Amino acid sequence: MSWELECKKISEGIRLRVLEHTINHGGYLSQACSSAEIFSILYYKLMRLGPSVGRLVPDSFQGTPSKNNTSKHIGMLYNGAKNPNLDRFFLSPSHYALTLYATLIETKRLNKKSLNQFNIDGSVLEMIGSEHSPGHETNGGSFGQTISQAAGVAWARRWKKEKGLVWLFLSDGEFQEGQTWEALMSMAFHKISNIKIVVDVNGQQVDGRTSDVMNLEPFLKKISSFGACVKQVDGHNLRALNSAFETFHKDKPLVVLAKTLPYKGMDILEERYPFLHYIRFKDEHERNDFKNYLKQMKSKKL
Amino acid sequence: MEFLKRVHAKNILKWGKTNDKAIVLSGDLTTSCEIDEFRNAYPERFLSLGLMEQNMMSFAAGLAREGLIPMVHTFSVFMYRRALDQIEMSIAYPNLPVKLFGFLPGVTTPGGASHQALNDIAVMRSLPNMSVIETGDATDVESVLEISKNINGPVYIRMIRGDIPRLFPKNDPTKFKKARKLSHGSDIALFTSGICTEESLLVTNLLREKGITIQHLHITTLKPFDDCLIDEAVTKVKYGIITMENHTSVGGLGTCIAELIAKSGLPRKLIKIAINDTYLHGASKNYLMNEYKINAKVLVCAVEELVNEKLDISEMDVSQSTKNDSFSENQPEAL
Numbered sequence: 109m110s111w112e113l114e115c116k117k118i119s120e121g122i123r124l125r126v127l128e129h130t131i132n133h134g135g136y137l138s139q140a141c142s143s144a145e146i147f148s149i150l151y152y153k154l155m156r157l158g159p160s161v162g163r164l165v166p167d168s169f170q171g172t173p174s175k176n177n178t179s180k181h182i183g184m185l186y187n188g189a190k191n192p193n194l195d196r197f198f199l200s201p202s203h204y205a206l207t208l209y210a211t212l213i214e215t216k217r218l219n220k221k222s223l224n225q226f227n228i229d230g231s232v233l234e235m236i237g238s239e240h241s242p243g244h245e246t247n248g249g250s251f252g253q254t255i256s257q258a259a260g261v262a263w264a265r266r267w268k269k270e271k272g273l274v275w276l277f278l279s280d281g282e283f284q285e286g287q288t289w290e291a292l293m294s295m296a297f298h299k300i301s302n303i304k305i306v307v308d309v310n311g312q313q314v315d316g317r318t319s320d321v322m323n324l325e326p327f328l329k330k331i332s333s334f335g336a337c338v339k340q341v342d343g344h345n346l347r348a349l350n351s352a353f354e355t356f357h358k359d360k361p362l363v364v365l366a367k368t369l370p371y372k373g374m375d376i377l378e379e380r381y382p383f384l385h386y387i388r389f390k391d392e393h394e395r396n397d398f399k400n401y402l403k404q405m406k407s408k409k410l
Numbered sequence: 411m412e413f414l415k416r417v418h419a420k421n422i423l424k425w426g427k428t429n430d431k432a433i434v435l436s437g438d439l440t441t442s443c444e445i446d447e448f449r450n451a452y453p454e455r456f457l458s459l460g461l462m463e464q465n466m467m468s469f470a471a472g473l474a475r476e477g478l479i480p481m482v483h484t485f486s487v488f489m490y491r492r493a494l495d496q497i498e499m500s501i502a503y504p505n506l507p508v509k510l511f512g513f514l515p516g517v518t519t520p521g522g523a524s525h526q527a528l529n530d531i532a533v534m535r536s537l538p539n540m541s542v543i544e545t546g547d548a549t550d551v552e553s554v555l556e557i558s559k560n561i562n563g564p565v566y567i568r569m570i571r572g573d574i575p576r577l578f579p580k581n582d583p584t585k586f587k588k589a590r591k592l593s594h595g596s597d598i599a600l601f602t603s604g605i606c607t608e609e610s611l612l613v614t615n616l617l618r619e620k621g622i623t624i625q626h627l628h629i630t631t632l633k634p635f636d637d638c639l640i641d642e643a644v645t646k647v648k649y650g651i652i653t654m655e656n657h658t659s660v661g662g663l664g665t666c667i668a669e670l671i672a673k674s675g676l677p678r679k680l681i682k683i684a685i686n687d688t689y690l691h692g693a694s695k696n697y698l699m700n701e702y703k704i705n706a707k708v709l710v711c712a713v714e715e716l717v718n719e720k721l722d723i724s725e726m727d728v729s730q731s732t733k734n735d736s737f738s739e740n741q742p743e744a745l
Binding site: 172173174175177181239245246247249250252253254255256257258259260261262263264265267268286287290291293294297298 | 433454457459460462464465466467468469470471472473474475476477478480495496499500503504505538539562563
């Protein structure tokens with residue numbers, strides 16, 4: 109099977125799983141719609157990760173990191189053991205957690221039963237992911253911090269002469285945080301080029317359209333003027349994403365702006381646009397509409 | 411008393427030679443934080459991050475995740491005020507071994523409210539996983555690199571710089587979680603930290619001459635606050651306890667001792683000599699210590715209050731004592 113077909117199947121699986129869980133409690137569904145292709149190509153094709161060394165069904169929460177807690181930092185185990193020649197992945201907008209868990213299931217790094225623990229008290233599969241949540245290396249919930257941490261990791265890996273790359277997933281809203289620009293400026297200044305950044309440019313945030321809340325345009329120009337190598341592509345086009353990441357970027361970080369639709373692959377969401385940040389159901393009637401939609405999606409599965 | 415120049419500069423240069431994973435980070439205050447000599451000697455281990463303290467904190471966390479020892483240098487206010495969320499979420503929450511060297515505590519700078527770290531101990535002490543250390547002399551400053559290296563987690567170090575006194579023997583390094591006993595006694599228990607220790611020493615001899623015995627401890631570790639020497643001093647004291655610090659009266663050394671007294675259940679009177687819940691302004695150290703009542707004169711009054719007796723120590727005696735210690739060579743503090 110071609111890598112594209114594989115990625116399509118993974119993307120479909122991500123959307124279905126996230127929709128299933130959203131029907132139970134509401135949740136971050138549009139983020140899965142906008143980013144499914146990005147996650148699938150990262151995990152299936154682009155990133156060089158070792159096999160997961162995390163448990164297929166994770167243990168319950170064992171406490172936050174501390175001087176006496178040896179169970180800390182377990183989330184990153186699902187991206188493989190640390191290895192100088194392999195890549196590392198950082199998810200910055202931690203509310204994409206469910207999308208990441210679904211990706212890990214679709215790429216056999218997590219057992220599908222684990223999702224029964226999603227957002228349940230005492231589980232590590234939290235709604236907004238943290239260090240102990242599968243696939244996560246940082247707590248990115250306070251925006252703009254993971255990019256600086258990833259920059260630090262990239263600088264250190266270069267300093268140690270490691271070959272592995274650093275991959276970072278960002279959301280467009282995070283570019284309203286000053287720290288994001290600080291991080292870009294410092295990466296360009298220190299010529300950090302062993303980092304590849306993908307931005308889910310879904311053009312929406314909690315209060316509505318990004319252009320109505322705090323406009324980012326001219327987005328590409330701004331990022332480029334901060335010294336990064338920038339490519340803009342259709343974030344649902346796997347081939348375009350793939351070739352964007354092949355861009356040569358000497359002495360600069362690579363930023364791929366993936367233009368996406370927050371209701372891609374799920375028409376039922378379109379009428380709610382642009383208020384898609386967190387899906388809630390007013391009543392059972394609305395919930396049933398989504399249940400029926402899920403059935404339809406499943407019957408058309410690849 | 412001996413005064414030394416740029417102790418941290420020389421010390422980190424020497425220490426950095428054998429600690430080859432130490433990466434020094436600067437927020438455009440390289441000479442001001444005494445890391446210029448390190449930069450010149452080890453440019454490949456020096457990271458200039460400009461005026462972006464938020465990025466610098468999270469960046470340091472990334473270095474620590476890779477097994478390096480990031481040593482972040484800037485003025486304290488730009489750490490605990492400007493970049494607190496980054497310190498909490500990028501460094502303290504994951505318990506990463508990032509060493510934060512914060513300069514310009516309280517009255518030590520004429521830079522005014524924007525530059526004076528007034529409540530840094532209170533804020534940093536409240537962070538889970540964070541250790542907090544304050545320096546008061548050259549030996550303290552020389553000891554903190556080795557102390558911080560051995561802490562499995564983040565540590566905030568309140569630094570003094572420039573011309574600083576040698577109060578304690580060079581060959582008796584400061585230890586983590588261990589107060590330094592400066593005198594024995596049971597009338598008064600006196601706990602001092604940072605520059606207030608030097609200030610208190612101006613009058614403790616005079617007080618002793620008046621027959622007051624003092625259990626005097628110099629405190630460097632403010633978190634964890636767990637030291638049997640302190641417990642013992644609180645338990646044995648006859649008249650009462652005095653704390654003296656270059657910090658707001660809320661949440662610093664005085665509060666640590668108050669919490670300890672409350673826990674012990676002992677009836678102990680406590681006088682906190684500290685900056686009384688106010689911001690400062692730009693002026694010299696001696697002026698500010700006098701203006702905001704954290705100087706030796708205030709210490710004499712506190713002792714008098716506890717023993718309920720006038721001790722007949724004049725300002726002349728105090729200033730005579732000051733003169734003997736010869737501050738004349740010290741340049742006024744600059745930025």
